[in-house]
Amino acid sequence: MLRFDVSISYDRPILDRAAFVVPEGCIAALLGKNGAGKSTLLSAAIGLLPYRGEISFRGAPLPRRERDRAKIVSLLPQALPSPALSVRDVVSFGRYSYTTKLSPSEWKLVDGALERLKISELSARLVSTLSGGERQKVFLASLLVQDAPVLLLDEPTTYMDLAFRSDFYRILREERDKGKTVLLVTHDLSDAVAEADRIVLLEAGKVAFDGTKEECLARPVLEEAFSVRRYLADENGASHVFFR
Amino acid sequence: MTKQRRPLTVCIALAAFLIAAFFSLRFGSSSMSWKAFLGGLLQKEGYETETIILCSLRLPRMLAGVFAGAGLALSGSLLQRATDNALAAPSVLGINAGAGFAVILFLSLFPTLHELLPFAAFVGALASAGCILGVSGKIGLGKTTVVLTGVALSALFQAGISFFSVLDEDVLASYTDFSVGGLRGVTMEDLLVPAPMIALCLLGALCMARPLNLFCLGDTMASSLGVSVKRTRLLALLLSAASAAAAVSFAGLLGFVGLIVPHAARKIAANDARGEILLSALCGGTLLLFADLLGRVLFTPTEIPVGIFTAVLGVPFFLWLLLQRRYRASI
Numbered sequence: 231m232l233r234f235d236v237s238i239s240y241d242r243p244i245l246d247r248a249a250f251v252v253p254e255g256c257i258a259a260l261l262g263k264n265g266a267g268k269s270t271l272l273s274a275a276i277g278l279l280p281y282r283g284e285i286s287f288r289g290a291p292l293p294r295r296e297r298d299r300a301k302i303v304s305l306l307p308q309a310l311p312s313p314a315l316s317v318r319d320v321v322s323f324g325r326y327s328y329t330t331k332l333s334p335s336e337w338k339l340v341d342g343a344l345e346r347l348k349i350s351e352l353s354a355r356l357v358s359t360l361s362g363g364e365r366q367k368v369f370l371a372s373l374l375v376q377d378a379p380v381l382l383l384d385e386p387t388t389y390m391d392l393a394f395r396s397d398f399y400r401i402l403r404e405e406r407d408k409g410k411t412v413l414l415v416t417h418d419l420s421d422a423v424a425e426a427d428r429i430v431l432l433e434a435g436k437v438a439f440d441g442t443k444e445e446c447l448a449r450p451v452l453e454e455a456f457s458v459r460r461y462l463a464d465e466n467g468a469s470h471v472f473f474r
Numbered sequence: 475m476t477k478q479r480r481p482l483t484v485c486i487a488l489a490a491f492l493i494a495a496f497f498s499l500r501f502g503s504s505s506m507s508w509k510a511f512l513g514g515l516l517q518k519e520g521y522e523t524e525t526i527i528l529c530s531l532r533l534p535r536m537l538a539g540v541f542a543g544a545g546l547a548l549s550g551s552l553l554q555r556a557t558d559n560a561l562a563a564p565s566v567l568g569i570n571a572g573a574g575f576a577v578i579l580f581l582s583l584f585p586t587l588h589e590l591l592p593f594a595a596f597v598g599a600l601a602s603a604g605c606i607l608g609v610s611g612k613i614g615l616g617k618t619t620v621v622l623t624g625v626a627l628s629a630l631f632q633a634g635i636s637f638f639s640v641l642d643e644d645v646l647a648s649y650t651d652f653s654v655g656g657l658r659g660v661t662m663e664d665l666l667v668p669a670p671m672i673a674l675c676l677l678g679a680l681c682m683a684r685p686l687n688l689f690c691l692g693d694t695m696a697s698s699l700g701v702s703v704k705r706t707r708l709l710a711l712l713l714s715a716a717s718a719a720a721a722v723s724f725a726g727l728l729g730f731v732g733l734i735v736p737h738a739a740r741k742i743a744a745n746d747a748r749g750e751i752l753l754s755a756l757c758g759g760t761l762l763l764f765a766d767l768l769g770r771v772l773f774t775p776t777e778i779p780v781g782i783f784t785a786v787l788g789v790p791f792f793l794w795l796l797l798q799r800r801y802r803a804s805i
Contacts, residue, residue, distance in 0.1 A: 278697045296697060296703075297700040307695055309692070310695075314690075314745050323688055323691065323699055327699065
């Protein structure tokens with residue numbers, strides 16, 4: 231179980247005892263308006279920002295040592311870099327916390343991740359020459375190679391085309407089914423209720439809602455928080471919820 | 475740089491370094507035959523003058539060029555990696571200016587103690603780096619903070635240098651030699667402390683090449699992958715400062731080496747930090763040896779300080795880099 235109970239403040243409080251849990255083997259969507267503290271929370275989880283309180287996994291606080299922490303928590307940040315390094319090299323960085331030199335089996339892991347993301351043909355290309363969507367795939371591959379039990383994703387679908395978006399969510403579900411804990415920051419409420427098992431809503435630095443998707447949809451939680459309306463669409467017997 | 479072409483380019487860089495080192499010994503303001511050169515080098519009887527020229531003048535000078543070039547380029551490479559800023563260099567971030575300020579302050583206070591100037595330069599460079607780290611560390615040691623603090627402190631030290639220059643013209647005259655930079659008159663004794671220090675910094679930098687490699691992914695990504703961003707940045711800046719301080723202590727304020735050489739090295743090493751660090755040291759030494767050689771032989775018997783030639787060679791290269799960047803941005 232991934233547990234947050236953190237307060238972070240700069241010149242003003244960003245997070246004020248934001249407390250919630252994400253069970254293992256679960257996809258949780260972290261929602262909130264701009265400036266609600268979602269990305270700040272993720273930065274704190276990877277040890278980049280100091281915080282008061284505790285972030286723990288399986289009952290133990292996350293390690294202070296970065297390498298040990300990286301074996302538990304991995305992050306796909308919102309702003310992705312474009313280094314002049316080959317795609318394969320960048321994906322291999324996912325193994326940084328495990329080894330100083332990648333073994334043949336680890337290189338297989340790297341190539342496997344490239345194949346899974348369908349970017350094997352980009353392997354030798356420089357990341358700096360890729361499009362935003364391609365870069366997102368590269369860093370997602372690196373995240374998979376890192377193989378941490380907790381995956382934090384900060385608006386991962388920003389540059390993704392619709393075709394890859396469904397692949398991306400399929401990969402997330404596969405990772406969840408393997409027992410990974412996924413915390414997904416997104417502004418797409420429709421994607422959140424479609425793909426997540428749990429919804430966490432941050433408002434003014436506090437947790438305004440924390441519950442299952444069904445509990446969230448039973449009440450007008452998101453409608454009130456984001457001033458939107460909920461629509462229901464039926465397609466081949468399956469109903470889809472979306473917000474406008 | 476493609477992976478196929480990289481070994482060839484590394485071999486060319488190594489060959490250029492060896493040629494530069496050999497030329498630095500072979501040629502100078504006084505010419506000598508091959509026989510006299512070999513006789514002097516092997517310290518044979520009858521070649522005492524050549525022995526003195528080669529072993530007491532040219533050899534220390536050659537080693538000074540190698541270590542000063544390596545030290546400054548290494549410093550620039552570490553700064554550029556640690557701040558993820560292509561314009562970072564000891565001359566830009568105030569490390570050189572700190573050394574210059576310490577030297578001019580020392581000359582004003584103790585105008586006769588010229589033999590202690592390298593020590594003053596060393597202390598000044600380190601103190602300047604300490605100030606940069608102290609101030610930027612207070613606000614999180616972010617890469618932009620480090621650069622801005624360095625640039626601001628550089629301006630402050632430059633103002634201090636101008637102040638003392640205006641106060642005393644004799645001090646200005648003594649300071650000019652140091653500020654232009656040069657390898658003239660460097661002895662083996664002058665290198666006893668700085669050379670091993672630069673070698674140690676190079677070793678330390680190579681040990682931290684792996685986390686430095688991940689710095690190009692940005693602080694968030696590097697931290698997420700397990701890099702201790704603050705500790706690595708702090709260590710890189712300390713090694714960079716020590717390396718530059720050691721180099722300026724005997725070679726003066728040589729500009730551009732720390733700025734341009736890492737760019738060339740990065741291009742050859744295809745952005746790999748370990749390769750870049752090693753090649754920076756190698757190419758830094760090569761550039762300085764060639765610049766010094768030109769300074770010695772082009773206008774014989776007048777000797778032009780090496781600092782002038784590093785700038786002459788460096789500026790066109792730097793402008794070329796700028797044009798390339800503009801070109802990349804436009805496509």
